[in-house]
Amino acid sequence: MKPSNWFIRLEEAADAADIENLQAEAFGPGRFARTAFKIREGIASDPRLSFVGMSGADLAGSVRLTPIMIGNSRGMLLGPLTVSPRFKNRGLGKELLRTCLSAAADAGETAVLLVGDAPYYGPLGFEPVPMGQIILPGPVDPARLLVACLNGSEMPSGLVRGGTD
Numbered sequence: 001m002k003p004s005n006w007f008i009r010l011e012e013a014a015d016a017a018d019i020e021n022l023q024a025e026a027f028g029p030g031r032f033a034r035t036a037f038k039i040r041e042g043i044a045s046d047p048r049l050s051f052v053g054m055s056g057a058d059l060a061g062s063v064r065l066t067p068i069m070i071g072n073s074r075g076m077l078l079g080p081l082t083v084s085p086r087f088k089n090r091g092l093g094k095e096l097l098r099t100c101l102s103a104a105a106d107a108g109e110t111a112v113l114l115v116g117d118a119p120y121y122g123p124l125g126f127e128p129v130p131m132g133q134i135i136l137p138g139p140v141d142p143a144r145l146l147v148a149c150l151n152g153s154e155m156p157s158g159l160v161r162g163g164t165d
Helices: 013-027 029-033 035-040 092-106 117-123
Strands: 007-010 051-055 060-062 065-070 073-078 110-116 143-151 158-160
Touching: 007 092, 013 092, 035 065, 035 073, 035 110, 035 158, 051 092, 060 092, 065 110, 073 092, 073 158, 092 110, 092 117, 117 143
Parallel strands: 073 110
Antiparallel strands: 007 051, 051 060, 065 073, 065 158, 110 143
């Protein structure tokens, strides 16, 4: 792994086009059909909990947290976590993830949900969701449904929907 010095900061409105380009490059047009993208559709990410990683003047990666409901509990949906191919495998994704999880905990959030690879996210505090405890409104590989419970909270349960109502 080639070491890099990252500057992590809150996402700004001026970053939107660069972030969209990163996501298009990483996930392609099929991303809009994925369940996690559909949950986020029409729901703004939380500006207090959405970050970018900079390498000099280049936007190298981003992570967003979007408010969701899990049953009757408020939570956050992570994603997408995106790193430019030019900067992959240098630790930026994990640094962005640590930053947003720390900010979420400081903001009093209790759960961050994601669809992703347990070997990558597990060491950063995510655990598999037991079958049927958290239900997404579309197809998802149950082995990839992970949650980080923050601030000593218990794992929530129920159907996931975007927003806070």
